[in-house]
Amino acid sequence: MIKSDVIVIGAGFAGLMAAAVSAKRGKKVTLITYGSGTFPLNSGLIDIMAMPINETICATPIDGIEALPEAHPYKKIGTDIVANAVGFFKELCEQENYPYSGSIDKHQWVVTALGTMKPTCLVPKTMLGDICLKQEELILIGFNRLKDHYINIMEENLQQSLGKNKIYTSIMVDADIDAGRDLSALDIARWLNTEQGYECCLKQLRGVVKANSVVILPQVLGIKPDYAIWDKMKKDLQCEILETTGLPPAANGLRLRSMLLSYLKKHNVTMVENAKVIGSTVENQKCLAITTQNAARERKYQADHFILATGGFYGGGLQMETFPIIKEPIFNIPVQFTGQDEAWANEKLFSSQKQPFAEVGVLTDDKLHPLDGAGNCFLNNVFVVGRNLSGYDFCFEQSGNGVALVSAYQAAMSF
Amino acid sequence: MGTLEENPKGTADYCTACTSCITTCPVTAATSKFRGPKLVGPAQSRMNFAEPDAEASLEYCSNCKNCDISCPSGVAVSTLNMLQRGEYYRSHTHPLRDHILAHGEQMIKMARKLPFGSFFANLGADIGRKTGMLKKIGIASKRPMPKYANKSFLQQFRAIKQKSYSDKVVFFPGCYINENDPDVGMAFVKVMQQNQYEVIVDEKFVCCGSPLVVTGYLDEAEANARTNTELIRKWTKQGYPILTCCTSCSLMLKQEYAELFDFPDLHENAKFVYDACEFLLDLHDKNRFNQDFQHEGGSYIYHAPCHLRVQGIGLPALELLSLIPNIAVENADAGCCGISGNYGFKEDKYEISMQVGQELFQRIKEASVDTVISDCGTCRMQIEHGSGVKAIHPIEVLGEAYHI
Numbered sequence: 001m002i003k004s005d006v007i008v009i010g011a012g013f014a015g016l017m018a019a020a021v022s023a024k025r026g027k028k029v030t031l032i033t034y035g036s037g038t039f040p041l042n043s044g045l046i047d048i049m050a051m052p053i054n055e056t057i058c059a060t061p062i063d064g065i066e067a068l069p070e071a072h073p074y075k076k077i078g079t080d081i082v083a084n085a086v087g088f089f090k091e092l093c094e095q096e097n098y099p100y101s102g103s104i105d106k107h108q109w110v111v112t113a114l115g116t117m118k119p120t121c122l123v124p125k126t127m128l129g130d131i132c133l134k135q136e137e138l139i140l141i142g143f144n145r146l147k148d149h150y151i152n153i154m155e156e157n158l159q160q161s162l163g164k165n166k167i168y169t170s171i172m173v174d175a176d177i178d179a180g181r182d183l184s185a186l187d188i189a190r191w192l193n194t195e196q197g198y199e200c201c202l203k204q205l206r207g208v209v210k211a212n213s214v215v216i217l218p219q220v221l222g223i224k225p226d227y228a229i230w231d232k233m234k235k236d237l238q239c240e241i242l243e244t245t246g247l248p249p250a251a252n253g254l255r256l257r258s259m260l261l262s263y264l265k266k267h268n269v270t271m272v273e274n275a276k277v278i279g280s281t282v283e284n285q286k287c288l289a290i291t292t293q294n295a296a297r298e299r300k301y302q303a304d305h306f307i308l309a310t311g312g313f314y315g316g317g318l319q320m321e322t323f324p325i326i327k328e329p330i331f332n333i334p335v336q337f338t339g340q341d342e343a344w345a346n347e348k349l350f351s352s353q354k355q356p357f358a359e360v361g362v363l364t365d366d367k368l369h370p371l372d373g374a375g376n377c378f379l380n381n382v383f384v385v386g387r388n389l390s391g392y393d394f395c396f397e398q399s400g401n402g403v404a405l406v407s408a409y410q411a412a413m414s415f
Numbered sequence: 416m417g418t419l420e421e422n423p424k425g426t427a428d429y430c431t432a433c434t435s436c437i438t439t440c441p442v443t444a445a446t447s448k449f450r451g452p453k454l455v456g457p458a459q460s461r462m463n464f465a466e467p468d469a470e471a472s473l474e475y476c477s478n479c480k481n482c483d484i485s486c487p488s489g490v491a492v493s494t495l496n497m498l499q500r501g502e503y504y505r506s507h508t509h510p511l512r513d514h515i516l517a518h519g520e521q522m523i524k525m526a527r528k529l530p531f532g533s534f535f536a537n538l539g540a541d542i543g544r545k546t547g548m549l550k551k552i553g554i555a556s557k558r559p560m561p562k563y564a565n566k567s568f569l570q571q572f573r574a575i576k577q578k579s580y581s582d583k584v585v586f587f588p589g590c591y592i593n594e595n596d597p598d599v600g601m602a603f604v605k606v607m608q609q610n611q612y613e614v615i616v617d618e619k620f621v622c623c624g625s626p627l628v629v630t631g632y633l634d635e636a637e638a639n640a641r642t643n644t645e646l647i648r649k650w651t652k653q654g655y656p657i658l659t660c661c662t663s664c665s666l667m668l669k670q671e672y673a674e675l676f677d678f679p680d681l682h683e684n685a686k687f688v689y690d691a692c693e694f695l696l697d698l699h700d701k702n703r704f705n706q707d708f709q710h711e712g713g714s715y716i717y718h719a720p721c722h723l724r725v726q727g728i729g730l731p732a733l734e735l736l737s738l739i740p741n742i743a744v745e746n747a748d749a750g751c752c753g754i755s756g757n758y759g760f761k762e763d764k765y766e767i768s769m770q771v772g773q774e775l776f777q778r779i780k781e782a783s784v785d786t787v788i789s790d791c792g793t794c795r796m797q798i799e800h801g802s803g804v805k806a807i808h809p810i811e812v813l814g815e816a817y818h819i
Contacts, residue, residue, distance in 0.1 A: 002734075035487025040434045180447030181454075181472070184437070190444060249434040265748060274484045275727035294727030296669035296685045314431070315487055 003302040004030040010309035012037030014386025014404035016260040018307045021412035023267035034276045040249035044256035046122035050398035062104040071391040076366045077410045085409035096259045098225035111244045115157030126243040137167040137213035145183045148247040149218045188220040189251040211238040219251040225259035312387035333370040354393035361390030367414040383411035423491035423674045430457035436482035441751040445770040449475035452482035456495030477755035480725040494674045501633030512553035516757040517630040520622040533563035555765035561595045568597035580613045585650045589664035591792035602814035623667040648680045651687040662723040662791045665690045692731040710816040712741035716782040720791035732809035739816045749775040754797035776801040
């Protein structure tokens with residue numbers, strides 16, 4: 001293996017973006033993966049910021065970022081970089097023919113699987129929920145045998161958020177998929193990806209769906225990162241077509257992943273799959289190599305720079321066996337939780353405050369170098385991105401994928 | 416993938432039900448009859464106390480291991496499936512079909528003892544297929560059976576006069592290269608000689624056991640594993656690396672033995688087992704890979720076998736081939752080919768297997784090349800069957816490039 005300019009560890013959204021930005025800059029990139037990230041869990045939306053302090057939704061994503069405390073990754077990185085990162089992502093999507101809409105100056109609203117309206121920032125065109133405000137008639141589509149998509153609950157909630165004066169209609173579609181397991185939205189998406197599946201679905205909607213209405217579906221408009229099925233259905237039914245967020249496995253998360261992998265392939269990124277990084281060789285504050293554990297033995301990979309994108313507790317990037325001793329297993333970066341046990345979590349699941357455990361992570365400088373206990377940079381060529389970082393609760397703030405995008409961009413531009 | 420230190424049964428508890436394995440499972444995508452890796456291996460293996468029998472759709476798992484590649488939590492998903500399948504057949508009878516597909520090694524060994532044994536074995540398979548006899552017992556009739564070579568690799572190897580070098584490697588040919596595709600083994604010997612290695616072949620090696628594991632003959636697989644492990648230990652004690660040109664054999668020796676069975680030397684042996692291209696790439700890192708190439712040039716498309724991707728070593732063949740001047744190799748990057756060892760040879764799994772391979776076949780046809788490169792023997796059979804394009808092992812391209 002020839003030495004790389006940069007090794008990215010982790011293939012979640014942060015890792016793939018860090019590899020994309022590095023490769024675009026002409027670097028020789030090796031991406032080391034262990035698992036395929038959380039893409040099936042997150043609908044592929046890029047939330048930037050909706051609730052910076054408490055449950056009050058900020059006026060715009062950029063306003064929200066300005067209101068954040070200093071320790072937040074966005075604050076360290078700066079709003080200019082946030083804007084550049086968003087620009088990079090949108091350009092990438094354009095190049096891959098799956099453009100996303102949105103900007104940091106305005107919230108975009110998407111319809112959730114429960115029929116609530118959720119603010120986000122960057123959205124595929126199939127999920128732009130604003131269209132529901134403009135049209136009079138909303139048609140909710142359910143599928144027989146599909147689990148986790150209840151259009152009656154959705155209708156009730158939509159009536160609350162959008163008003164009862166709109167016309168709500170429900171249609172159940174039969175997918176002629178062979179008998180077997182319960183269906184997921186991904187199964188339906190694969191079915192609609194076939195000509196026969198599409199025609200079967202269209203036949204059941206034609207005549208029932210009135211022109212100029214909004215047809216609301218779970219994430220089923222194909223599995224590829226393109227708008228072919230969405231475009232075709234809009235034309236065939238002469239109406240607006242909208243996808244909601246959904247429960248795993250979410251087709252649009254997988255579309256986002258496919259798009260990024262396609263971009264990486266075009267930019268000659270080398271991938272080493274299923275290799276768990278277990279340690280590093282460091283001399284004079286410089287990482288020389290990382291060590292993987294593969295099926296048979298350990299192997300070293302050398303590079304000039306390293307980007308750590310291994311995730312938080314869920315992804316294995318942070319580990320805790322005994323409270324409150326938290327470990328970052330590859331570079332042994334100190335991670336501290338300073339509070340007492342009782343401060344670890346708000347016991348209320350839907351608390352009005354951020355969760356302390358969610359904000360635990362690696363401390364960095366503005367270039368995303370990790371810092372030691374005394375606040376000094378001790379690894380000059382290592383950068384930390386995504387859920388490894390401290391100071392944010394993506395779930396509460398609604399910054400999921402946003403901090404990942406911005407930190408990945410900053411790290412990959414910092415050398 | 417469970418690391419070698421972990422018991423795969425224990426890794427079931429790491430499953431967070433994130434659905435990654437379901438989204439990347441090619442069989443789940445091809446048929447709604449399979450409930451998906453998550454519900455079979457990890458979930459069912461934890462429910463055994465409540466329901467003694469296996470999940471009904473367990474038979475659909477092809478052990479391709481894409482679930483393991485996608486799992487972020489280190490669950491040995493496919494191995495949990497195979498352990499369950501083995502457990503199921505402790506109390507259920509195997510169909511004749513499975514017996515035949517699992518014991519190819521024994522059958523050809525018996526046939527080779529007869530004059531023109533391989534010829535009659537091929538003829539028999541062909542007649543069996545054309546008369547519908549194979550279909551009747553559940554073997555795919557639309558697919559040609561693998562042809563046996565006139566002379567096995569071992570028979571040909573005995574006749575080679577090798578140059579002697581102090582550096583030696585032990586070659587584990589595996590059934591497919593030995594019986595069906597000996598050219599790969601012969602190319603391997605030439606390439607090693609070009610890199611100043613002498614090749615040792617231990618004729619006592621038996622089938623790695625992969626076809627036995629996937630059909631649920633776990634005890635027989637364990638017996639093979641014990642035989643091979645003892646032989647390999649003898650060589651590794653002398654410091655000789657063990658090389659294979661078959662990614663399913665190397666995966667078995669490196670990882671699956673240690674996941675499935677529990678006896679001494681498995682972990683220690685694994686450290687000495689290499690995929691041939693992985694080993695050659697290491698030589699390149701050490702600046703002792705012979706790059707005196709004179710290839711006449713050409714364009715190829717490369718298919719990475721799933722059983723290579725899961726090994727966590729990247730795609731060493733692609734890196735090696737990039738060192739040969741005048742040739743262009745495109746990575747197909749189109750997922751599983753669908754055959755998964757003997758899975759695609761089952762009559763009732765044939766359509767699934769072809770459906771899984773569609774994307775790859777399409778990519779190959781679009782590439783308009785006349786040769787595909789892939790490290791796995793059954794992948795090559797599937798590629799030739801599904802796309803009509805000839806497929807060879809990367810070591811054969813290297814062999815040609817040395818112009819020998």
